[in-house]
Amino acid sequence: MPRNLGLNPSVPTIVIAVANQKGGVGKTTTTINVAACLAALGKKVLLLDLDPQANATSGLGVEKSEGISAYRPLLGEGTLKEKIKATVFDRLEIIPSEVDMCGAEIEIARAENHLQRLAGLLKPIVDSRRFDFILIDCPPSLSVLTVNALVAAVDAERRPEPPGRLQPGNLSSALRVFILDCYRHGELPVEAPVGAGLTAPE
Numbered sequence: 183m184p185r186n187l188g189l190n191p192s193v194p195t196i197v198i199a200v201a202n203q204k205g206g207v208g209k210t211t212t213t214i215n216v217a218a219c220l221a222a223l224g225k226k227v228l229l230l231d232l233d234p235q236a237n238a239t240s241g242l243g244v245e246k247s248e249g250i251s252a253y254r255p256l257l258g259e260g261t262l263k264e265k266i267k268a269t270v271f272d273r274l275e276i277i278p279s280e281v282d283m284c285g286a287e288i289e290i291a292r293a294e295n296h297l298q299r300l301a302g303l304l305k306p307i308v309d310s311r312r313f314d315f316i317l318i319d320c321p322p323s324l325s326v327l328t329v330n331a332l333v334a335a336v337d338a339e340r341r342p343e344p345p346g347r348l349q350p351g352n353l354s355s356a357l358r359v360f361i362l363d364c365y366r367h368g369e370l371p372v373e374a375p376v377g378a379g380l381t382a383p384e
């Protein structure tokens with residue numbers, strides 16, 4: 183596994199939404215492996231599981247139970263910060279999901295600023311710079327939750343940045359190289375959440 187991504191340690195929190203409207207294309211597997219790899223490289227990482235199926239939650243060994251997810255904060259009850267939980271990996275924390283998140287789709291749609299709700303909730307966490315990366319695992323649809331995740335990622339990217347900030351283009355290139363390198367060496371730290379294990383592409 184490469185030990186140096188060339189990332190600037192003074193960079194503010196980077197928010198990445200992992201989204202695709204199809205299911206079964208590797209979103210969750212990618213999210214939890216990139217999160218665990220970044221944590222193994224010394225980065226502080228928050229994985230936000232927005233998929234009601236909660237495969238990232240179970241994939242990281244966290245039990246799905248009522249009241250642990252972003253569901254209530256998205257409806258205006260409480261903060262996201264209080265939902266953050268440790269995982270078995272150092273530096274990798276999670277806001278788990280639960281099946282109730284299904285209801286969030288319908289209930290948030292009725293709320294004011296319904297597409298900006300997650301961005302607003304994440305703002306204090308992003309501004310605190312507690313994490314280097316926040317990775318959001320999205321449901322397999324272009325739903326209200328997915329759009330909230332995309333808006334949150336764009337919103338964090340739009341903040342005023344100090345000189346020397348790693349540009350988004352460079353980041354995706356660095357991450358792409360990193361992920362490919364992990365696959366090539368067969369060194370993915372977390373098993374796939376469901377079904378068969380990961381295999382390195384030819």
Ligand SMILES: Nc1ncnc2c1ncn2[C@@H]1O[C@H](COP(=O)(O)OP(=O)(O)O)[C@@H](O)[C@H]1O
Pocket residue numbers: 204205206207208209210211212237322374375376377378379380381382
């Ligand atoms: N690179 C890969 N090679 C082989 N199988 C993979 C790979 N990435 C994911 N999978 C498998 O594909 C299935 C769906 O992956 P998952 O990450 O749950 O997709 P999604 O989150 O997009 O629904 C799982 O069974 C997983 O083991």
Ligand SMILES: [Mg+2]
Pocket residue numbers: 209210211233237319320
């Ligand atoms: Mg998934």
